[in-house]
Amino acid sequence: MANTFSIEEKLVSRVEGHGDLVLDVKNKKIEKLIFRIPEAPRFFEAMLVGRKYDKPSHITSRICGICSVAHTLASIKATEAALDIKPSGQTIKLRKLIMHHECVQSNVLHVYFLAAPDFFGVGSVFPLIKTHPEVVNIALRAKMMANEMVRIIGGRAVHPIRTVVGGFTKLPTMEEMVKMKEMLKASYPDFEKSLEVFKTIKLPDFERETEYISITDPTEYALYDGNIKSTDGWEIDDQDYLSKINEKVVQHSTAKHCWSSRDAYFVGALARFNNNYDQLSDNAKEYAQELGLKAPCYNTFMNNIAQFVEVVHSVDDSIKIIDELMETGLDEDKAMAEIKVKAGRGVGVNEAPRGLLIHDYTYDENGKVEKANLIIPTNQNYANIEKDMQALVPTIIDKSEDEIKLGCEMMIRAYDPCISCSTHFLNIKLVNKS
Amino acid sequence: MVLDIKENKSKSTIYVPDIATIKKVEKLSPIEKLFTIVFDDPKKQEEFSFRPGQFVELTVFGLGEAPFSIPSSPNNKKCFQLCVRDIGNVSGALHRMDAGSKIGIRGPFGKGYFPYDKMRNQNILIVAGGLGLAPVMSLIDYILEDRKNYKELNLVYGALDPESIIFKDRVKEFEKRKDIDIHLTVDNTDASWKGNVGVVTKLIPAIECVPEETFAVVCGPPVMYKFVVKELEKKNLRPENIYLSLERRMECGVGKCNHCHIGDKLACVDGPVFSLWEIRNLKEAI
Amino acid sequence: MLYKILKKENYTDFVEKLISEYEFIGPKKKDKVFHDFVPIKDLRELDTDYKKTTIAPAKKLLFPPTEELVEYEVGDVIKVKPLVESSEKILFGIDACDINGMNFMDWIFSTEFIDENYFAKRRKLIVIGKDREPSETCFALSMGAEYAKDGFDIFLTELEDRYFLRIATSKGNEITEKFARIQDATDSDFRDYDKFMDDYRSKFKLKINIDNFYDDFEFIYSNEKYWEEASKNCYSCGSCNLVCPTCFCFNVKDDMQLNLKVGNKMREWDSCMIPEYGLVAGGHNFRPTKENRLKQRYRCKLKTFVDKYGKYACVGCGRCIEACLAKINIVEDVNSVKKEVSA
Amino acid sequence: MSKPKVGIFGFTGCGGCQLEILNLENYILDLVGAIDIVHFTEAITEHSDNYDIALVEGAITTKHGVERIEKIGNIAKIIVAIGSCACNGGLNCLKDLYGLEKAKELVYGDKKDWIGSIEVKPVDAYVKVDYYARGCPANRFEIVDIIKALIVGKKPEIPNYPVCVECKRNGNTCVYELGMTCMGPVIRAGCNSRCPNSGAGCDGCRGPIDDPNINAEKDLLAEYGLTVEDIMQQFSLYNAYRGKGIKQKIM
Numbered sequence A: 001m002a003n004t005f006s007i008e009e010k011l012v013s014r015v016e017g018h019g020d021l022v023l024d025v026k027n028k029k030i031e032k033l034i035f036r037i038p039e040a041p042r043f044f045e046a047m048l049v050g051r052k053y054d055k056p057s058h059i060t061s062r063i064c065g066i067c068s069v070a071h072t073l074a075s076i077k078a079t080e081a082a083l084d085i086k087p088s089g090q091t092i093k094l095r096k097l098i099m100h101h102e103c104v105q106s107n108v109l110h111v112y113f114l115a116a117p118d119f120f121g122v123g124s125v126f127p128l129i130k131t132h133p134e135v136v137n138i139a140l141r142a143k144m145m146a147n148e149m150v151r152i153i154g155g156r157a158v159h160p161i162r163t164v165v166g167g168f169t170k171l172p173t174m175e176e177m178v179k180m181k182e183m184l185k186a187s188y189p190d191f192e193k194s195l196e197v198f199k200t201i202k203l204p205d206f207e208r209e210t211e212y213i214s215i216t217d218p219t220e221y222a223l224y225d226g227n228i229k230s231t232d233g234w235e236i237d238d239q240d241y242l243s244k245i246n247e248k249v250v251q252h253s254t255a256k257h258c259w260s261s262r263d264a265y266f267v268g269a270l271a272r273f274n275n276n277y278d279q280l281s282d283n284a285k286e287y288a289q290e291l292g293l294k295a296p297c298y299n300t301f302m303n304n305i306a307q308f309v310e311v312v313h314s315v316d317d318s319i320k321i322i323d324e325l326m327e328t329g330l331d332e333d334k335a336m337a338e339i340k341v342k343a344g345r346g347v348g349v350n351e352a353p354r355g356l357l358i359h360d361y362t363y364d365e366n367g368k369v370e371k372a373n374l375i376i377p378t379n380q381n382y383a384n385i386e387k388d389m390q391a392l393v394p395t396i397i398d399k400s401e402d403e404i405k406l407g408c409e410m411m412i413r414a415y416d417p418c419i420s421c422s423t424h425f426l427n428i429k430l431v432n433k434s
Numbered sequence B: 001m002v003l004d005i006k007e008n009k010s011k012s013t014i015y016v017p018d019i020a021t022i023k024k025v026e027k028l029s030p031i032e033k034l035f036t037i038v039f040d041d042p043k044k045q046e047e048f049s050f051r052p053g054q055f056v057e058l059t060v061f062g063l064g065e066a067p068f069s070i071p072s073s074p075n076n077k078k079c080f081q082l083c084v085r086d087i088g089n090v091s092g093a094l095h096r097m098d099a100g101s102k103i104g105i106r107g108p109f110g111k112g113y114f115p116y117d118k119m120r121n122q123n124i125l126i127v128a129g130g131l132g133l134a135p136v137m138s139l140i141d142y143i144l145e146d147r148k149n150y151k152e153l154n155l156v157y158g159a160l161d162p163e164s165i166i167f168k169d170r171v172k173e174f175e176k177r178k179d180i181d182i183h184l185t186v187d188n189t190d191a192s193w194k195g196n197v198g199v200v201t202k203l204i205p206a207i208e209c210v211p212e213e214t215f216a217v218v219c220g221p222p223v224m225y226k227f228v229v230k231e232l233e234k235k236n237l238r239p240e241n242i243y244l245s246l247e248r249r250m251e252c253g254v255g256k257c258n259h260c261h262i263g264d265k266l267a268c269v270d271g272p273v274f275s276l277w278e279i280r281n282l283k284e285a286i
Numbered sequence C: 001m002l003y004k005i006l007k008k009e010n011y012t013d014f015v016e017k018l019i020s021e022y023e024f025i026g027p028k029k030k031d032k033v034f035h036d037f038v039p040i041k042d043l044r045e046l047d048t049d050y051k052k053t054t055i056a057p058a059k060k061l062l063f064p065p066t067e068e069l070v071e072y073e074v075g076d077v078i079k080v081k082p083l084v085e086s087s088e089k090i091l092f093g094i095d096a097c098d099i100n101g102m103n104f105m106d107w108i109f110s111t112e113f114i115d116e117n118y119f120a121k122r123r124k125l126i127v128i129g130k131d132r133e134p135s136e137t138c139f140a141l142s143m144g145a146e147y148a149k150d151g152f153d154i155f156l157t158e159l160e161d162r163y164f165l166r167i168a169t170s171k172g173n174e175i176t177e178k179f180a181r182i183q184d185a186t187d188s189d190f191r192d193y194d195k196f197m198d199d200y201r202s203k204f205k206l207k208i209n210i211d212n213f214y215d216d217f218e219f220i221y222s223n224e225k226y227w228e229e230a231s232k233n234c235y236s237c238g239s240c241n242l243v244c245p246t247c248f249c250f251n252v253k254d255d256m257q258l259n260l261k262v263g264n265k266m267r268e269w270d271s272c273m274i275p276e277y278g279l280v281a282g283g284h285n286f287r288p289t290k291e292n293r294l295k296q297r298y299r300c301k302l303k304t305f306v307d308k309y310g311k312y313a314c315v316g317c318g319r320c321i322e323a324c325l326a327k328i329n330i331v332e333d334v335n336s337v338k339k340e341v342s343a
Numbered sequence D: 001m002s003k004p005k006v007g008i009f010g011f012t013g014c015g016g017c018q019l020e021i022l023n024l025e026n027y028i029l030d031l032v033g034a035i036d037i038v039h040f041t042e043a044i045t046e047h048s049d050n051y052d053i054a055l056v057e058g059a060i061t062t063k064h065g066v067e068r069i070e071k072i073g074n075i076a077k078i079i080v081a082i083g084s085c086a087c088n089g090g091l092n093c094l095k096d097l098y099g100l101e102k103a104k105e106l107v108y109g110d111k112k113d114w115i116g117s118i119e120v121k122p123v124d125a126y127v128k129v130d131y132y133a134r135g136c137p138a139n140r141f142e143i144v145d146i147i148k149a150l151i152v153g154k155k156p157e158i159p160n161y162p163v164c165v166e167c168k169r170n171g172n173t174c175v176y177e178l179g180m181t182c183m184g185p186v187i188r189a190g191c192n193s194r195c196p197n198s199g200a201g202c203d204g205c206r207g208p209i210d211d212p213n214i215n216a217e218k219d220l221l222a223e224y225g226l227t228v229e230d231i232m233q234q235f236s237l238y239n240a241y242r243g244k245g246i247k248q249k250i251m
C-alpha cells in the first residue's frame, strides 16, 4: 500500500493526442494534481487570419482528425452566419447525416478500441483480437459502416472534402443512398450482440455532480444545430455563447481552461444525454435502460455507455433522414447556395463527438478572416477532469499504485479527451517521493 | 462485332509467365550474378528456343517484371542463363534469391538478332562495355561453336575496374584461345592490373579490319554508343554492318506498352538489335 | 454493308428494347459540362446529342484505366491464372471519329501479338454508332476520321424524319431484324444521306494542315527554340494522352496482398508526357525534358505510324486540346510548323 | 525482412493519419498479421524501443519533439514520414508565415510567454526520412503499399507525376471546366485524385512533384481570377515551409 507516492505518467495512451497527469500523494493526501498538455500549441486562430472564406473549414478540420467533420461543419456554419448564406434543406439533412456518422465512427472507436480493453483487462485492442475476437469484429464492422457513410457523403473518412461553405461539391448518387440504408439496417444485430457484452461489464461506482452543457433543439436530439443549454438551468442562443462560456490560459498547459456557472463543466455524450434524453429514439432509450443509464447521470464512467446509446440513436435517425431524402430525390440545383462576400461576424456551434464545439469568425468586406476564436470540447472538460480526479483518488487511495494509475487513466479515457485538439491538450506522472 | 482476330482457345494470355526454377547462382562481379534457369514444365523447356540477342521478361512474384538478354548459347537446350546486375527492384530481389527459387519467365522476345547468317565468312568485331558483354556472349558462343564459318573474331571489352569484369573465367579462356582476339581495358585500375587503361574507344583504332568484310556488334551503356559508332565510322565500316543492341524501358516486351519506342521502331519487337543504318534517322536512338 | 431505314417514330421503341435486352452503355450527362459513356438502365438517361466529346473516350470499356491481367498464388507451387473479363455489351451513340479511334486500338492490340485482355472485350462489344455535331475542338475531317468505314455493327445517321442505317455485320443485321421496324433504303434515302454527309463535313470548322507533316517534322526536329516555346507551359501532366482515344501506353505493376500469398499483375494507363516514362534503372532518362516529350508525342501521333504503316495515331477528336490547361494545341502547333516550312 | 517491428509515433498534427491506419478496416487484421506493432500511442498502451520501422506522424514544433525524433532516428532502420505535417510541415507552418511571436500573442494574449513553441519543421529537418506517405491525411492505401513494399523488399512506388494523371484515369471533369481552381497540375499524385473526385479543386496537400511548372500554374490561377495574394495563399496552404529538408519549394 502506498501512502506516499507520486504518479508521473507520460503520454497516457489510447487517447487521441498527448497529455500528462502529475499526481503527488503524501500520507494519503493529494499534494499536487495537475493535468497538463505538453502537446505543442498549434495556433489555429493565427493561421486563419487573412484566409478567404472558403478555406477556414479546410484549415480547422486539421485541428483534429477524429472530429474533423464537426470542425468542418462548425466552421462552415460560422462562415455562413457571417456572410448570410442560406444552405438548402437538402444540404442541412446531408450535413446531419454526416455528423451522425462521425459520431458513430468516433464513439465506436472510443468505446470498443480505446476503452473496451480496460473493461476486459487487457492492454490494448491488439490482444483483444485474440481474447474477444467477436467484439473486435463487431467494432470493425461498425466503424467500417460509419466511415463508409462519411466517405459517401464527405468524399473521405477523415477531413471531408465535399462539405463546403454553401453546401456540397458533389452529392451522393441514388445507388449510394440505397447502399447507405442497407448498411445501416444490417448493423442492428451487431449492436444487439454488443449490448449483451456490455451488460456484463462492471464500471466503477463513482459519482460527482457537475454542470452539463450541450446544445439542444426542440425538434430533435441535437448534434448539428441548436441553443446552448446547461443542466444548471440556463439556455442561450448560440450566437451569444460568450455570455456564458469563459476561457482562461493556465500556466501548466497549452490548452485553455473553461468555466461557466461553476468552476468546471462537462461536455460530451453524457451532457447531451442528460440534457436531451427525451429526444433519443425509442430504441436508444431501451438500450440505455438495459445498461442502467438514466438521466440525469453523474457517473463520469457512464460517458462510454452514453456514447454507445448515441450510436444506436444515430443509426435510427440516419435511416429516417435517408428515407426523407430518397422520397424527394437529391437535387443538383440545391447542392450549393449562392455566395456573396461581405463583412460580418458569425458563430458556428455544434456537438463534436466529444462535446460542444464553437467557431467564431469575423470577416472583412473581401471575405477574408479578420479574427477567429475557437472553443474545443476537450478544453472545456479539462477543469472538470481535474475535479473528477480529485474526487476519485481518495476513494481508491488504498489500492496499489498500479491500480491507482489504471483508475486515473480509465477516468481520463472515459472523457475520450481528444488532445490533439490542442488548438489550445495527457501524461500521468506517478513518482515515489520517499 | 466480327473481327478477323481468332478466338483465343488457349488458357493463357501474352501476360502470363511460365514458372521456372533457378538452378544455380554464380557471382560474376560485385554487382552481377549469373543465374541458370530451367522451366518447371519439361515440355516448355524443350520448346524454348531463341536467337542470340533476344531477351526474356522475368517476373519475381510480388515485385515485378524486367527484361534480360540471354547470354547463354542457343544450342544449349537443357537450361538457359541470365546475367543480372543488381540495380533495382526485380534485379535486387533476384540477387537475394538462391538456387531452388521460383520465378516467372515470358519470352523469348525481340527479333534478336545479331545477323549471324550474314556474318558468315566475314570478320567480326564485337565492342562491349560493362554489362553489355552479357547479351553478346550468346553470339560469341554461337560463333565459337561454328568457328570455321567465320573469319577474324575480335572482342573489345571495357569494364569499370578489374573487379567489375564479368564472365572472368570465360574472358581468361578467350585470352588463351587462338581463334578469338580479346582486347581488354578498364576505366579505373588497381595494383594487380597489367593491361590497358581507359575507355573502349581507345582500343578500336588499333584493330585492323577490312571495311567491306567486317561486321561490328556494339552493346553497352547508353552513353557508350555515340563514341564507339564514331570510331567504327572512321574505319569506314558500312552502317548496314554495324549492329547495336539498344536498351529502353520495357513494360510488356510484346509491343503494346509502347515504352521502348524509338522513332518508328519498338525496341522490343523490332529490336533490341538494330543496324546503324536503320536507326540513323530515328533520332534519339543513340 | 446493308442500308436500311428506321422511321423516327420507331426509334424509341428500338432503343428501349436494346436497353432491356442488353447490357447497354451510352452517353449520359455527367455534370454541367460533360457527358460520359456509362451503363444506361433507362432511356431517359441516354443523351446522344452531346456538344463536347465525352470526358473519357470509349477506349475505357476495352482498355480500362486500371486492369488486372494475371493473378497468382505463391506457395510450394506457384499458381498463375490469366484474368480475362468479357461480357456482351452494346456501346450506343459513339461517333465516327471515336469509332476510328477504337479501330486504331484494335489494330495496335492485334499486331504481332494479340492482346487477349483487350480482344476478349472487343469481340463481345456490339457497336452502334451515331452521328453528332462536331465539337469546337474537333478536326476529324482533316484527319480523314469524320466517317467510319468499319469498326461498328450498325451506324445511325439522323435524316429529317428517319434514321439512315448502315449495317456492317451480321450481328448488326440480327439485332435490327429482331428489335427494329426497318425497311430498305431507297434512292431518295441515299440522296438525302449524301446531302447530309456533305452538310456534315462542312460543319468541321477547325482544320489541321497535316499534309506532309511527317516530312516537316524532320525540318522542325532540331529547332530547339520552337520546341522550347511550344512546351513552355507544359505541366508534364499527361492529360493530353490520357483523354486520347488512340493513346495506348501502359505500365505493368506487380502487387502482393498483405498476406504475401496472393498477388496480381495489373496495368494502368501511362503517358509519354510524364518524365518517368523514359526512365530506366540506374537513373538514365531517354527523354528528360518536356521539350523531348512533346516532340515524342507529336512524332508518335503524326509520324511514327505513318512511316511504318501509313496510319496516323490521331483521329482529330480534339480532346487533348480541351484537356490541356497549358493550352498546348496540336492543331496550332502543326499549322505553325507548316508556316515555318513555307516561310 | 519478415515480420518487422513497427513503431507508430505522433508529433504535432491532428492524429488523422494515425486514424487513417485504424481506418484500414478490412486490412487491419492482415496488417497485424504481417507486422508487429510495438508502439502506437493512439491505440495501444504497451510500448517498446525495439523497432525496425518508424512511421512518424506530425511536424516537429517543440524542443521536446526534437529530442524524441532524434531518439527515433537513432533506433529505427527505416523512417517513413506520414502525412503533410511530417513530410513538409504541412498546415502548421502557416503560423510561422504569420509570425511566431505574433501568433503567440494573438492566441494567448499577455500569457504568451507561458507557451513554448519553436519554428515548425518537417521530420526530415532532423533525421533522415526514407519514404514519404504524403497527404493530409495520408492515403491509407499508400501507407499499406509502403509497408508491403518494405516487407517484400522493394522500393515503394510513390508517383512523381501530377494529380491530373489520376484525375484523368478516374474520368473526372476537370474542376477548371466547372469554374473552380485546382493545384493538381503541379502537385504529386498518389491520393487517387480524391479532391477532384469529389468535385473540389486540389489544395496541394501532397506537395509538389520533383519538377513542377510553377510559373504556368501561377498564370493559370491568375487567368481564373485569383489575385497575387490569393495565389500565394493557395500555394502556401500546405507548403509554407521553406527551410532545410525540403526538396522542392513552391513558394
Ligand SMILES: Cc1cc2nc3c(=O)[nH]c(=O)nc-3n(C[C@H](O)[C@H](O)[C@H](O)COP(=O)(O)OP(=O)(O)OC[C@H]3O[C@@H](n4cnc5c(N)ncnc54)[C@H](O)[C@@H]3O)c2cc1C
Pocket (backbone or CB within 6 Å): B055, B064, B065, B066, B067, B068, B069, B070, B082, B083, B084, B085, B086, B087, B088, B089, B090, B091, B092, B131, B134, B135, B246, B247, B248, B249, B250, B251, B272, C279, C280, C281, C282
Ligand atoms: C532488351 C533488354 C535487355 C536487357 N538485358 C539485361 C541483362 O542481360 N542484364 C541486366 O542486368 N540488365 C539487362 N537489361 C536492363 C534491365 O532490364 C534493367 O536493369 C531492369 O529492368 C531493372 O529492373 P528492376 O526491377 O531491377 O529495376 P527498377 O528500376 O526497380 O525497375 C522497375 C521497372 O522499370 C522498368 N525498367 C527499369 N529499367 C529498365 C531498363 N533498363 N530497361 C527496361 N526496362 C526497365 C522495368 O519494367 C522494371 O520492371 C536489359 C534491358 C533491356 C531493355
Ligand code: SF4
Pocket (backbone or CB within 6 Å): C233, C234, C235, C236, C237, C238, C239, C240, C241, C273, C323, C324, C325, C326, C327, C328
Ligand atoms: S501538353 Fe498539356 S495536357 Fe499534355 S502533358 Fe503538357 S500540360 Fe499536360
Ligand code: SF4
Pocket (backbone or CB within 6 Å): C101, C240, C243, C244, C245, C246, C247, C301, C313, C314, C315, C316, C317, C318, C319, C320, C321, C330
Ligand atoms: S491526339 Fe488529341 S485530337 Fe488526336 S486523337 Fe488524341 S486526343 Fe484526339
Ligand code: SF4
Pocket (backbone or CB within 6 Å): C239, C325, D163, D164, D165, D167, D168, D172, D173, D174, D175, D176, D182, D183, D184, D185, D193, D196, D201, D202
Ligand atoms: S481537376 Fe485538377 S487534377 Fe483534375 S485534371 Fe483538372 S487540374 Fe488536373
